[in-house]
Amino acid sequence: MPIKHAFTSEKEDEADATLVRPSNWNADHIGRDSEGNEAFKVDDAGVLTLAKQTSGKVYRASAQSIPNASWTKVNYDTKVYDIQSDFDVATNHRFVAAVAGIYLIISSLSFHTMPADTIAIAGIRKNGYEIGSGRYAIPAQADMAAVALTIIDLAIGNYIEGWAYQNSGNAHNVYAGSSLTFLIVHKIG
Numbered sequence: 209m210p211i212k213h214a215f216t217s218e219k220e221d222e223a224d225a226t227l228v229r230p231s232n233w234n235a236d237h238i239g240r241d242s243e244g245n246e247a248f249k250v251d252d253a254g255v256l257t258l259a260k261q262t263s264g265k266v267y268r269a270s271a272q273s274i275p276n277a278s279w280t281k282v283n284y285d286t287k288v289y290d291i292q293s294d295f296d297v298a299t300n301h302r303f304v305a306a307v308a309g310i311y312l313i314i315s316s317l318s319f320h321t322m323p324a325d326t327i328a329i330a331g332i333r334k335n336g337y338e339i340g341s342g343r344y345a346i347p348a349q350a351d352m353a354a355v356a357l358t359i360i361d362l363a364i365g366n367y368i369e370g371w372a373y374q375n376s377g378n379a380h381n382v383y384a385g386s387s388l389t390f391l392i393v394h395k396i397g
Contacts, residue, residue: 264290267390271381282370302369305362310397315370318353318383330354331371
């Protein structure tokens with residue numbers, strides 16, 4: 209499929225010097241929107257990079273108590289990155305889709321020194337309903353983590369939240385930190 213853009217190729221394609229085919233590329237080509245902003249880039253190997261694709265990662269910067277045997281929403285309070293400002297870490301602690309599409313979602317939670325026979329579950333909810341979960345059980349006392357991931361179609365306004373469950377017999381805190389208790393949402397299509 210030919211790409212038409214404001215770039216004028218040094219290599220002419222048929223009669224139209226603005227029509228550039230991948231076989232003529234000798235450097236990265238950048239597609240721009242009607243306002244001149246970078247929309248995408250295709251390098252000489254054919255790798256496509258989307259400049260402003262919806263993507264973000266949030267995490268707990270401090271511990272949060274998760275009660276025994278009770279699903280609890282994880283209140284992510286810190287952004288690592290948020291390309292389109294879709295995450296609310298101040299009020300609702302969730303991702304809200306501003307653009308419809310297919311999204312990859314990853315939720316992780318970690319607990320410190322859980323007793324034997326404990327189960328931890330990381331849950332992902334769309335508009336309040338579970339759409340994915342990852343369960344981890346330990347036979348002996350140990351630190352533990354659970355990870356959930358899913359790919360889901362989101363409409364504009366749909367929201368995603370991370371939830372946690374543990375059945376240790378007491379309330380336990382999730383570990384704080386960007387590599388321990390986090391939520392990643394990335395638009396893939």
